[in-house]
């Protein structure tokens with residue numbers, strides 16, 4: 885369902901088209917990337933208020949991120965593998981697309 889305002893509808897449609905192009909480009913670049921620059925934020929210990937969280941890694945070249953105790957996609961292509969430490973806050977700013 886659309887609004888009755890054509891100007892707003894037009895810019896919203898442009899925005900959707902640009903967002904689709906951004907998503908497609910990120911996906912293509914992540915598939916082609918060698919993931920040779922990886923950063924990792926360490927696990928978060930459980931506290932009284934929250935459960936512990938496993939480490940999260942992000943490729944600094946393409947923004948592909950994965951979470952878990954062991955490497956998955958990023959390990960397959962990473963040579964050499966030398967993740968450097970990064971804060972969880974910065975990692976989520978660099979992350980692009982869905983987490984693997």
Ligand SMILES: [Zn+2]
Nearest residue numbers: 917919943946
């Ligand atoms: Zn990458």
